[in-house]
Amino acid sequence: MKVRYVGPEGQENREIGQALAEQGDVLEPGGVYDVDAALGKRLVESSAHFKRVTNYEKLSVEALREIAAEYEIEGRGEMKKDALVKAIREAEA
Amino acid sequence: MSRIDGVGIAKQTALGTKNAVPDYWVPVESAEVADNPEFYTKEETVGHRFPTDEEVGGRFWEVTLAGAARAASFPRILSTMLGPATTSALTDPGAKKHLFDPVGKTLVPVSLFVHRADPSPKISDLFWDGLGNTLNMSVAPNDFLNYEAAVVCPQIDDTVSIAPSITSDLTRRWTFDECKVYLSVDGAAETEEKVQGWSISLANNIATDAWALGSKRLYSTAVGNANLDVGIEPLANLSTHYRRVLADPRNNVKVRLLAQGSLIGAVDRYEVEVTVYRARYREGPLNVSASDTLRSMALTLGASYDSTATKFLDVAVKNVVASY
Numbered sequence: 135m136k137v138r139y140v141g142p143e144g145q146e147n148r149e150i151g152q153a154l155a156e157q158g159d160v161l162e163p164g165g166v167y168d169v170d171a172a173l174g175k176r177l178v179e180s181s182a183h184f185k186r187v188t189n190y191e192k193l194s195v196e197a198l199r200e201i202a203a204e205y206e207i208e209g210r211g212e213m214k215k216d217a218l219v220k221a222i223r224e225a226e227a
Numbered sequence: 228m229s230r231i232d233g234v235g236i237a238k239q240t241a242l243g244t245k246n247a248v249p250d251y252w253v254p255v256e257s258a259e260v261a262d263n264p265e266f267y268t269k270e271e272t273v274g275h276r277f278p279t280d281e282e283v284g285g286r287f288w289e290v291t292l293a294g295a296a297r298a299a300s301f302p303r304i305l306s307t308m309l310g311p312a313t314t315s316a317l318t319d320p321g322a323k324k325h326l327f328d329p330v331g332k333t334l335v336p337v338s339l340f341v342h343r344a345d346p347s348p349k350i351s352d353l354f355w356d357g358l359g360n361t362l363n364m365s366v367a368p369n370d371f372l373n374y375e376a377a378v379v380c381p382q383i384d385d386t387v388s389i390a391p392s393i394t395s396d397l398t399r400r401w402t403f404d405e406c407k408v409y410l411s412v413d414g415a416a417e418t419e420e421k422v423q424g425w426s427i428s429l430a431n432n433i434a435t436d437a438w439a440l441g442s443k444r445l446y447s448t449a450v451g452n453a454n455l456d457v458g459i460e461p462l463a464n465l466s467t468h469y470r471r472v473l474a475d476p477r478n479n480v481k482v483r484l485l486a487q488g489s490l491i492g493a494v495d496r497y498e499v500e501v502t503v504y505r506a507r508y509r510e511g512p513l514n515v516s517a518s519d520t521l522r523s524m525a526l527t528l529g530a531s532y533d534s535t536a537t538k539f540l541d542v543a544v545k546n547v548v549a550s551y
Contacts, residue, residue: 142299142548144398161394173392180340180391182237182248 135174138166141183149173190219198222233393234258234292235340236303238551245355245384246338251300252393258341259291260352263435285438287445288354288380290339295371296364298398298488298497298546302327304376305542306335308359308429312544312551319492321547328541334358334431334450339378342391353387354380358448360433364501365426365458372401372486372499379433381445398546399497401486408459411481412471423460423523425484427501429540430454455530455540457482457506462523465513469524472511480506480528491547498545504533 139145139161151159153169166187169177177184190198198218202210205225210218235249265284273279292304302312302325310332312325338355357380366372408425411417432451439446459482461468471478481504488497506528513524532539 141394142398142546144299144396145394146397147392147394149392176390176392177394179389180235180248181252181394182250183394 135171136166136168136187137174137177137184138187139163139183140185141181145183147177150177190222191215229345231344231393232258233340233342233344233391233395235342235391235393236300236307237338237340238303238306239336239338239355242336242356245353245382247340247353247384247387247389249338249340249391251303251396252391253292253294253300253304254297254395254397255292255294257291257293258339259293260341260354261289261291263287263289283443285443285445287435287448288383289360289377290341290354290357290380291375291377292339293375294373295400296374296499297396297400298544299548300396300398301374301499302544302546302548302551303337304359304374305362305544306551307337307357307378308334308362308376308431309540309542311335314550317491317495317545319490319495321549322491322495322545323547323549324543324545325548325551326541326543328538329453330537330539337378339380340387340391342393349390351387351389351391353384354378355382355384356380356448358431358433358450360431362429363426365424366401366403366406366484366486367424368403370403372403372406379435379448381435381448399488401488401497401499405488406484406486409483409485411483412478414479417481417483420459420464421462423462424458424525425460426458427484427503427540428456428458453539455503455506456509457503457528457530458526459528460523460525465521465524468508468511468526469513471508472526474508477507480508482506482528491545495545498543500543502538502541502543503528503530504536504538504540506530 145161146159207221235252237246237249264286268281305327309327309329337357341352343350357378360379361377363375408422409417434449437446484501486499509529510527
């Protein structure tokens with residue numbers, strides 16, 4: 135499962151370091167880490183700085199609008215699918 | 228606690244809404260959890276001489292975090308002590324200054340995730356609706372810029388079952404050699420003072436007595452009056468400092484601690500700057516002792532509100548975090 139780290143520099147996670155040997159413990163802001171589902175779930179649940187990397191193109195427009203509402207993206211009611219996907223990705227970064 | 232334990236701090240959107248997902252896992256030396264229970268019993272004529280059951284009444288928690296201030300997470304702790312920061316951009320790309328000034332601000336409520344990893348099964352609590360009660364900051368030779376922050380939390384969720392993956396904030400700490408203290412007396416120009424130590428002790432006096440019928444949790448907490456003491460231990464000009472202890476009328480002193488660390492980019496540095504705008508010398512004993520050489524004196528100053536500057540205390544942190 136892929137997770138994206140969106141927090142500040144200078145944070146370390148030992149479990150990612152152990153799971154991804156070449157990666158080391160230090161986290162890169164904006165970095166995507168492919169870890170097993172159990173670890174990925176725990177990362178997302180226990181840190182505001184980890185987000186699930188979802189394939190937004192596969193979701194319906196209504197589902198995207200709901201996600202956009204979580205990020206309080208303006209104009210989400212009128213946006214088309216591509217624009218919604220782009221706005222959500224930007225909000226997550 | 229051992230090194231594998233974790234303390235997470237998360238900003239709440241509002242009082243009443245807990246947040247179980249920490250913004251930062253803060254490395255702490257210790258996190259003391261005081262649970263302040265009210266026990267009650269009644270002496271009654273029960274036909275024997277042994278006590279009747281003791282009941283537990285209201286309970287609230289005060290969690291005291293102690294550690295060295297870290298560049299990324301320290302401002303989150305400051306936000307519950309002093310209110311939200313005013314963030315401005317600096318010169319280097321990504322560098323930001325977060326200024327905490329409690330005048331006219333409401334403290335940011337926080338949830339604290341306390342995770343003890345040694346026992347099996349591990350024990351986690353989520354203390355929430357927390358408001359900063361006391362903040363002590365201090366720095367002395369051969370040590371870091373340390374803090375001790377006590378947060379009063381009227382609520383607990385002890386059913387949290389998230390097994391956290393701890394993302395430790397290992398951003399820089401500030402060391403004693405990076406710290407300087409400046410004094411400005413009665414509005415005169417600031418001069419650097421060589422000191423053996425600097426400390427502040429801020430109290431928000433959170434009221435924890437609003438118990439109501441129908442619940443064992445506090446009905447509400449309230450932020451009380453603020454008090455602030457400053458401690459400095461000068462190594463020079465001892466007789467000048469001593470005269471200020473005795474001076475009447477009082478001198479009004481502005482005290483500034485500047486902890487200036489490494490460069491962020493080309494120009495800006497990781498910094499903590501604490502300014503106390505108006506303080507008066509209160510204590511400064513100078514004793515004679517046959518066995519000691521008198522080289523420093525421990526001074527305590529009491530702070531008050533500066534009506535001209537409309538300031539009491541402010542703390543500015545420079546780092547690379549976009550916002551809090």
